Amino acid sequence: MSKSQYETYEAYGPRAAPPGEPGGALPGLCDPVTAVHTRAGEPLLPRQGTGGPPGEGAREHGGHGRSGNPRAHGADLRVDDEGGEPDGRDGRAGRRGKARGADRPESAVRRLLPQALVVAFLAGGTSAFVAKDKAVELSVDGSRRTLHTFADDVGELLAEEGVRVGAHDMVAPAPGTELGSGDEVAVRYGRPVLLTLDGHRRQVWTTAHTVAGALDQLGVRAEGAYLSASRSRRISRAGLALDVRTERAVTVMADGRSRTVRTNAATVREAVAEAGITLRGQDTLSVPGDSFPRDGQTVTVLRVTGRREVHEEQIPFPAVRVTDPSLFQGTEVVTRPGRPGLRRTVYYVRTVNGVRQRPRPERTELVRAPRTQVVKVGTRPRPTSVHDADHLDWHALAVCESGARPDAVDPSGTYGGLYQFDTRTWHSLGGAGRPQDASPDEQTYRAKKLYLRRGTGPWPHCGARLRG
Known part of the structure; x- marks a missing residue:
């Protein structure tokens, strides 16, 4: 039967x-x-x-x-x-x-x-x-079989056979094409590929079954390129991630020479190493070393040396003026001399390919703070004259003693001013501070008082000049 x-x-x-x-x-x-x-x-x-x-x-x-x-x-x-x-x-x-x-x-x-x-x-x-019965050959992802169907077109055939297709799948002929006996229908499923091509990442779809077929379908030039997967590797329906680095020409300038290499390196630093250039110490590149090298790109190697320099600078001291009624007007006496402060700064000086760069400050420290100077300013009215001494030639005496310089100090530091007072004598005459710090009028006034006390004795060599 x-x-x-x-x-x-x-x-x-x-x-x-x-x-x-x-x-x-x-x-x-x-x-x-x-x-x-x-x-x-x-x-x-x-x-x-x-x-x-x-x-x-x-x-x-x-x-x-x-x-x-x-x-x-x-x-x-x-x-x-x-x-x-x-x-x-x-x-x-x-x-x-x-x-x-x-x-x-x-x-x-x-x-x-x-x-x-x-x-x-x-x-x-x-x-x-x-x-109406048709003999049709159906190929699904390379798996072929011959079947009989009453479907009128390709879409009905696929629905009848339970073959579901999406936007990324390929159906040939198109789903609406009329079917005839002896026709061939091919279905190839799309596969997602996370493609990183020369540093640019994107997701693409392919109906190829192998990496080589996908590269050919996507139009990627793979001669001399680096592939993260072998060409013969099959691509499953789940897809794969593929990194492709095509061959590029990169020129490296270093030590006065130019070298051009063809490379499929992933970073500029790798391309420089392939050119036979070694980076030492603080050497750097004209572009970021971890960036992707482009075809025709020129990279310059910067030979860098650096050292640190220490600079010290003085900080000016402030001055405080204090009035003193015991001093004649116009008289200023420094009661506490000021002292400048000291600041220390460390600079980093870099030399790039033999050229000194502008120093860059790294840190600053205060070595010594400045000390404030205190000055007393006289407010007492000055006397107009000293009896029995005003007629003498005090200018001639000053020229002989100090060269007529109010701030003159002898080499030993003991005597100072126009008339070369020592500090003890100056204080006994009512002076304050140092005689060389007082005004010329006050110094002359104190000299007249000293003359009335001791005559020309304080000036054994120049006292005769008082009388001309």
Whole structure:
């Protein structure tokens, strides 16, 4: 028995008699209908006998087609091959059989015509049914199989086979294309690739199954390039991450020389190393060392040396002036000398390719704070004269003693001022501070008072100048 859901039957019809014998079917109507497909287990036609429609024979023999007698419909009428009486029938039935046998060709045509029409209808429908069945070759990601389908177009075929496709998948021909028997349909699923090409990262989609196919499909020039995965590696539906660094020309300037290398290095520093350049100490590059080298880029190596220098500078001291009524007007006495402070600064001095750069301060510290100077300023009215001393030549004495310089100090530091007072004598005359710090008028006033006390004795060498 066939395994198909269809089975082959021969159509029911009158049994063919040898040509020329009575009861033989007409030519062309008695041939059996072959290769007609119908559902398994269902007869092609209902078995109602070999005659025509019910009542046909009765009408031919006196109009008894509505009598209700089964024989009136010809359902049990049989004629043997010899044309004699049928077995088990009465005489009237035998006579009816002989009468029917006399005109059998015309009766056979009438009986077979409805059956032939039904067979033709079913045969035509079966032919149309078979014509819609198509043999199609379907390839899904390289897996091929041949199948039969009633789908009208590619989209229906994929839906029928449960093949789901997305925006990144490839279907050839397109899903709306009409299908015909013998057509080929190919489906290739898209695969995500996280591609880093020469430092630029982006996600792309490919239907290729290998890295080499993906590079070719994406138009990436891979000759001499670095690949993070082998060309033969297969790409799964989940995709992969791929780093591609194409070959580039980089020029390195160092130590007065130029070197050009072809490289697929990931950083500028690696390209410089491939050029045979060694960075030492504080050496640096004209571009960031971890940046991606570009084709045609020029990189300069900067030879750097550095040292630290210490600079010290003085901080000026402030001065405070204090009034003193015991001092004559115009007299200023420094009671506490000021002292400048000291600041120390450390500078970093860098030399790039032999050229000294501007020093850069690193830190500053205060070594010594400045000390404030205190000055007393006299407010006492000055006397106009000293009796018995005003007529003397005090200018001549000052020239002889100090060169007429009010701030003059002898080499030993003991005597100072116009008249070379020592500090003890100066204080005994009412002076404050040091004589060389007092005004010229005050110094002359104190000198006149000293003359009245001791004469020219304090000036043994120049005292004679007072009298001219």
